[in-house]
Amino acid sequence: MSGPDLLVLHALRCVGTAGLTRLAATTGLTEPNVESELIDLAVAGLTTRDADFGVWSLTGAGRAADVKRITDELESAAARPAVTAAYDGFLVLNPELLDLCTAWQLRPADGVVIANDHRDPSYDARVLDRFADFHRRAAVVCAELSAALSRFGRYHVRLTEALDRTRAGKLEELADSTSSYHAIWAELHEDLLATLGIPR
Amino acid sequence: MRWIRRLSAEVDETAEVLGGKAHGLVVLHRLGLPVPEAFVVTTEACRAFLRDGRLPHGLDEELATATGGFDVVSVRSGAPVSMPGMMNTVLNLELTSADDALSAVEAVFSSWNTPRARTYRELNDIPHELGTAAVVQRMVFGDRDEHSGTGVAFSRDPNTGANVPFGDVLFGHQGEAVVSGRSRTLPLPELADREPAVWAGLLDALSRVEAHYRDACYVEFTYESGELWLLQVRPGRFSGAAAVRVATDLADEGVLDRREALLRVSPHHLRHVRTPRIAPGEDVLARGLGACPGVATGRVATTADTAVRMAVEGPVVLVRPETSPHDMRGLAAATGILTARGGPASHAAVVARAMGKPAVVGVSGLALDEGTLITIDGTSGEVVLGSPRIVTTTADAHLHRLLGWADDVSGDRSPRADADRLSAAHAVLRG
Incomplete structure (x- = not known):
């Protein structure tokens, strides 16, 4: 079980520079708890705050510390084979997710690709229906990951919430906002690369 | 034969049976154009495979007969309706036994029903029961010798519609290197100086296919030891x-x-x-795929951090191999986005559209120094140095x-x- 300090440290490694709201969503901790962890990590020289933008990022030492701790966590849980297998499953799903996000933004009309203005409920329903089908298959990969390392459990929760928000009418929560399904999926991609030590 | 048609000018079945790719090859035959020897396993065979979970009875014998005389082949999917990049292709398949062709055809047929392909069909109103054909074709080698190469050509410029041939050529390589964007290609007219006979043959072919389709057209070609071969044709689908x-x-x-x-x-x-465009006639430094329309001019920033820093002074174009969550701040600060890898459905393309920023993706082999002033055109995928003239149509x-x-x-x-x-x-x- 990763401690809150590692969750915050690793979240910064996966999302890059970020503010408290984003880090709270990623880690599942409250904003005050995130901030408290960030301050402790800053005292240890692992994080730094950009006062102009009010955002946090890792220092070089923080990145090195996360590399070591995440690798140690993976190896001590003997989770590398399971995470590697789940990553293979992720790579099969990834192009389809990007197709679906693209279909949410752009749509075919008379053989031309046009911006989806979301005025055709039947088209949007069709994309959402395929998204729901995709999500069921993504859930399998997420379950494999959280069985291997419990910190991965947040992704399924967050992805489900983003899909629910979209269904409730927040159309930007599928492909467009920083809390969208697409953004969370991209974080998961980054997390898998970081966890397995695969360079981009 | 029940499941296989040898492709020639005499085949008169529709694209429903032959698939779009084989149907195009038949058109090329009828126009008297050079096509490497090929046969097609029909969509009917695929439908039988999808229904029964195994290849239809008798196909193995037909394949054994049809592949007689072939040594190295490609096996490509070809549905009645275009589904680009969704299905399997097997290249450079050496036929050492009849089973080689059989398993390649099975792989192509199976790829009809991957979840991604199903999703694509749902979104594009393509019936699931159509099935795909599989085209088995003798390989021609664009990497055979110094008089070999490969390329893609439009009969007219797809960016402007101007009546001049347009495309990319790659000397001494096989076709997949062009389509995948892995290698740096040269503008098509380079072929004129280097291989005048191939160029003349290509111009003649483009003019004949245009006359047939009565539309701008697209062809894929390879030339092997100075001999031109056409591998695919379709209407240009300009926008x-x-x-x-x-x-x-x-x-x-x-x-x-x-x-x-x-x-x-x-x-x-x-x-x-x-939508604003870079004016025709500007010197194009590189070309990728337009992922979000519009023109952006700015100084090159190669990391998200420098993009944020430099954006205080003036507009920046974020240039990355591909993008990840780490680039979000840089993307937000930038006026446009240029990536080396990826296509219109990549992380960078999705984010660029979400932010409404001009984006060009898939520009390989381009080295740009930080601070260089560039302009990108998210419609055509063009990259130009400095700030060229912009036109609104x-x-x-x-x-x-x-x-x-x-x-x-x-x-x-x-x-x-x-x-x-x-x-x-x-x-x-x-x-």
Whole structure:
């Protein structure tokens, strides 16, 4: 079980520079708890705050510390084979997710690709229906990951919430906002690369 | 044979049976153009496979007969409706036994039903029961010798619609290197100096396929030891200003009448017809795929951090191999996005559209120094040094004339939006 300090440290490694709201969503901790962890990590020289933008990022030492701790966590849980297998499953799903996000933004009309203005409920329903089908298959990969390392459990929760928000009418929560399904999926991609030590 | 057709000018079945790719190869045969020897396993065989979970009885013997005399082949999917990149292709398959071809055909048929392919069909109104054909074709080698190469060609410029051949050529390589974007290609006209006979053959082929389809066309070609071979043909499917110009020009050339020309252009094409573009004739430094339309001029920033820093001083274009969550701040600060890898459905493309920022993706082999002033065109995928001239339409005169014809048809000359003028004409023409 990763401690809150590692969750915050690793979240910064996966999302890059970020503010408290984003880090709270990623880690599942409250904003005050995130901030408290960030301050402790800053005292240890692992994080730094950009006062102009009010955002946090890792220092070089923080990145090195996360590399070591995440690798140690993976190896001590003997989770590398399971995470590697789940990553293979992720790579099969990834192009389809990007197709679906693209279909949410752009749509075919008379053989031309046009911006989806979301005025055709039947088209949007069709994309959402395929998204729901995709999500069921993504859930399998997420379950494999959280069985291997419990910190991965947040992704399924967050992805489900983003899909629910979209269904409730927040159309930007599928492909467009920083809390969208697409953004969370991209974080998961980054997390898998970081966890397995695969360079981009 | 029940499941297989050897491709020649005599085959008279439809794309429903043969698939679009094989159907195009038959057209090339009929036009007397050079096509490497090929046969197709029909969509009917695929439907039987999908229904029964195994290849149909008798296909193995037919394949054994059909592959006699072939040594190295490609096995490509070819559905009745285009599904680019969704299904399997097997290249450089050495036929050492009859089972090799059988398992390649099975792999192509199976790829019809991957979840990604199913999703694509759902979203594009393509029935799941169509199935795909599998084209088995003798390989020709663009990497055979110094007089070999490969490329793709449009009969007209797909960015502007201008009546000049357009495309990419790669000397001494196989075809997949061009289509995948893995290698740096050269502009098609380089072929004219280096292989004049191949160039002349290609121009002749483009003119014949255009006359057949009565539209701008796209071909894939390879030449092997100085001999030209055509591997695929389809209509060009131009959009925006290019579609307007081609339709208008074809009417002027007498290929289409004005009514047909009007029906060739969808009102949807006109939505982006006035999107800013880099003016034609500028020196193009590199070309990728346009992922979000519009033009952006700015200084190159190669990391998200420098993009944020430099954006305080003036507009920046974020240039990355590909993008990840780490680039979000940089993307937000940038006026445009350029990536080396990825296609129109990549992380960078999705984010660029979400932010409404011009984006060009898939520009490989380009090294740009930080701070260099560049301009990107998210419609055409062009990258130009400095700040070139920008135009709001590349087909002003053509658009004006086409809409004039539209008003002649509808009889309505009141001032309206372009798309409305065209829609009114379509309503009359479709009665």
